[in-house]
Amino acid sequence: MERPLTQHIISDTSVRNLENYRKVGGYSCLQKVLKSMTPGEVTNVVKVSNLLGRGGAGFPTGAKWSLVPMDTVKSNLPKYLVCNADEMEPGTFKDRYLLEGNPHQLIEGMIIAAYAIQAEKSYIFLRWAYKKAEKVLRTAIEEAYSAGYLGNNILGSDFNLDMHVHSSAGRYICGEETALLNSLEGKRALPRAKPPYPALNGLFGRPTVVNNVETLSWISHIVEKGAEWFKGLSLTGTGGTKLFGVSGKVRKPGTWELPLGITFRELLEEHAGGMIDGHKFRGALPGGASTDFIVEEHLDVQMDFKTVAAVGSRLGTGTMIVLDDKTCPVSFIHNVEKFFALESCGWCTPCREGLPWVEKMLSSIEEGTGKIEYLDLLSFSAKYMSPGNTFCAHAPGAAEPLQSGLKYFHDDFVKHITDKKCPWR
């Protein structure tokens, strides 16, 4: 089984330097691109490969790049490439592995992506807590500058690119791509209205592409080995492997690179080693805190964007949080909703008012003072925080674990209310 993204990550303590990266063929793809490919050809390979964005939304990467104007009209210059390395979703830790383990793979991917859209400046927007990744990235960028992979006239071509790391100051909403752009501009991280989309009007009002770490780490491999090779890596034809992760009461929590399309059961039982003795599986958020629960009956579903969506959830970031029978589902959901309530940017009403309301009701159900009519109010809230009712995807994300939790753990909610206490305490 091929593991293109992680095969050269030996352990999380061995920081990869430029020399080691070059020994395994690093930067040879960049050389080939600058010597023999036009920007359009690069974009086309990525488009044909059907690489879907690995940040959570699964938007086709090639299509995103294709929206960037390629003329040289002055009002469209300079263009920007931004790497979203904010990874703030609770339960998500996959990009950290790539950032700390193979920084040059990301940098090479970013240079090729920047060439494809003809950007001359690139930023890495980094989660504030990733102190080690920050150090690793800064060192790797310096190495890339001294070797002539960054700066002016890269490898003797007429392509120029600068790269800079911006370490964030917290707030989950920064991961939303337009909020990220505002934050990178030094402002409060409020999402922007779309359209215009960042590809036309992004950072500092200029055409900008924002891609996730895992997405950009793919670029050199896809351009080097081709779209057909990439498609063949998955079991479902979507294309590629994916970093999957599991946390919770499993024997071996961790992150693994596996083909898209493996089943939940395989991930949980073979890779995460199954549940810890004395704990039973009750459900899981399959792709981070903002995805709908899956339960026992879904364990044989293949983990791919379409197949997970077909059972009412989302692949999201591919990092699963497992709910076991010794953990109270109400307190699990309360924890998640409290997070979303705190992290609302406060811009639109359903999110700013709705989420604290939800949090308070869940808190009182958990404390044993909840009323049965709260269940309808919670469903009402989830419904009106869904897509189309809010300014950005924050509240709809918060609604996902809530609405599915109310459905799958209905009896547990009712028991809290009728017994006037949490059965798990």
Add this chain to the structure above:
Amino acid sequence: MLSVEEINEIQNEIKQYPYPKVACIDALKIVQQHRAWVSDESVSDIAELLGMSAEEVDGIATFYSRIYRQPVGRNIILICDSVSCMIMGYESLYEYLSKKLKIRFGETTSDGRFTILPNSCLGDCDNAPAMMVNNDHFNRLTIEKLDEILDRYK
């Protein structure tokens, strides 16, 4: 007044962007790195350096959870209270720490040694429960480990 060192570091960040006020968040982080927190005076100093109003800088400073607008202790403990860390038992660790240090979330010990804050999440979910002290990560925490970790920070 900002120190020469702070000003130099902020100027270096300004170079990365098309105009000075873009470096506002970097400037807040730099000042905090030197002074542990960002006072009203520092907000005004940053505003003047970047050509902004103090109110605009404060609006940005108060938005971000890792910018401190109140004095903090010499060491900041950030306990991850995300759902993965909750499943793995962060609450009992917090209760233990809280009793030992005689402070709750958001408070500072009377000797100024520790401030304790909640934070979700630290990206260490496969090694939960996790916390940070200043810039250092700790995971797979137990009560025994906590005692040993606290001893390292004076």
